[in-house]
Amino acid sequence: MTITAPESLVEPERRVGPAWIGSLTAATLGMWIVYFGPTVLLLPIQAAHAAPEDKENSLGLITGVGALVLMVAHILFGLASDRTTSRFGRRKPWIVGGVAVSTVSMLLLSQQDTVTGLLVGWCLVQLGSAAIFCGLLAAMPDHVPSSQRGLISGLVGLAQAGGSLVGSMVIAITADPLTGYGLCAVLQILAVLPFLLLNRDPVLPPGRRPVLRSLWISPRKNRDFMWAIASQFLITISFVLASLYTLFYLTDVIRHEDPVAGTATASIITTIGTLCAAAVFGHISDRLGRRKMFAVAAGVVMALSSAILVVDPTWELYVLSSVLLGLGLGMANSVDLAIASEVLPSPDDRAKDLGVNNISKSLPQFVAPVMAAPLLTAADGFGYSMIFLMAAVCALLGGLLTLKIRTVS
Known part of the structure; x- marks a missing residue:
């Protein structure tokens, strides 16, 4: 007797349509608005009021612990989502619950x-x-065939960069915490709703429960997955090193006449470049059926x-x-x-494994400042030169590491 895998665990072959793609992109945009909006202005203002003498460290504590919570919770919630047997599917209950929790939490946060x-x-x-x-x-991985994943990956990257821009614009409208957080919450609900209505989330048969031992991923058996994580980790380290100290670099080294405006200009230029590249190259990689050449090229361009500097x-x-x-x-x-x-590693654990993969994007937020800290005391801009040199090396290595992945062209 042949045992057929549940529909939710089968590798997708049917192409997704424009409506589904647009709804996923919009939902991802809404999620990033909630992340970037508060961190640009609202949280710094609230931290300054709560601890005027120690606002920098207070803000660092708040955002740092929050990033750690996001990183760990993503893995654990992903594990639970992979085993969810709700009649609404594996993913929808978590998305709905997440929107509800983040909305209520933002309203509570506005009053702190x-x-x-x-x-x-x-x-x-x-x-x-x-x-x-x-x-x-x-x-x-649940719905998109391999032939469309470059396009979707590019649009997800596009939504992240767009979330930064839209979030900043929303918060610029008002510095009032209740109004600002409320706008972010409303935009997230409106952005996620179409995806919840359009996405057909296959139901997982009963009997599958979270297994903590599945949190372990064998590096020996899943080398390509580990190489992918290592590559993304180094690329993200490079980006954080290159962008984190822009204001200080323009002030102390370049001696820009208006460092704040210069920082804003540099940020906008970088975001627009990210938007343009993400919108184009993912689709091209699908057409060519090749991924690694773009990852290597990205590392070279970021290194340059x-x-x-x-x-x-x-x-x-x-x-x-x-x-660049x-x-x-x-x-x-x-x-x-x-x-x-x-x-x-496994179709059984897609959400959890992507949570593990996301460590490559979260952990550098902690690691990069630690790498840079000893160099910032150097005089005459030498420390910043070494930071940019480290960023270049990390980017180049990150791009080249994708060549170690054997199962992807």
């Missing part, structure tokens, strides 16, 4: 005026975001963006560096999720 209150509130928002994350990211730190070169950084990051984003989805 202590560091502890802000910390707890933001962590609750991140718990909701983790549930949404695990449902939306798993949609690619940092290397030119080691040679000659001028504002004109910094603008060029921002263009955005293009390289967008190119990387256009294929990284597609590559990861094609080397997942």
Whole structure:
């Protein structure tokens, strides 16, 4: 007797249509609006009111712990989602629950005026975001055939960059916490709703429960998956090193006449470059049936963006560096999720495994500042030159590591 795998575990072959693709992109955009909107302005303002003498460290504590909560919860919620046997499917209950939790948490967060209150509130928002994350990211391996994954990966990267822009624009409308968080919550609900209505989420048969031992992924048996994580980790390290200290670099090294405006300009240029590259290269990789060449090219372009600042730190070169950084990051984003989805260890654990893969995007937020800290004390901009050199090396290595992946072209 032949035993057929449940529909939800079968590798998809049917192409997804424009409506489904658009709804997933919109839902992902809504999720990133909730992440970027508060961190751009609302949380810094609240942290400054709660701890005016220690606002930088307080904000770092709030966002750092929140990122850790998001990273761990994504894996655990993904594991539970992979075993969910609801009649509504494996992913929808988690997305709906995540939207509800993040919405209520943002309204509570808007009323906090202590560091502890802000910390707890933001962590609750991140718990909701983790549930949404695990449902939306798993949609690619659940529904999208390999021939379309470059396009979807690019659009997911596009939505992330777009979420940064839209989130910043929304919060710029008002500095009032209740209004700002409320706008973010409403936009997320409106963005996610079409995907919930259009997405047909296959039901998993009863009898499958979370198994904690499945959290372990054997590096020996899943080498391609580990190479993909290592590549994304280094690319993200490079981006954080190259962009985190922009304001200080423009102030202390380039001596820009308006460092705040210069930082905003560089950020916009990088974001636009990311949007353009993510929108184009994912689709091209599908047409060619090749992923790794774009990942390698992304590493080279990002390495070049940092290397030119080691040679000659001028504002004109910094603008060029921002263009190259955005293009390289967008190119990387256009294929990284597609590559990861094609080397997942098991169809039983897609959401959990993508949560593990997401460590490559979260952990660098902690690691990069630690790498840079010893160098920031150097005089005459030498420390920044070494930081950009490290960023260039990490980007180049990150791109080249994808060549170690054997099961992806």
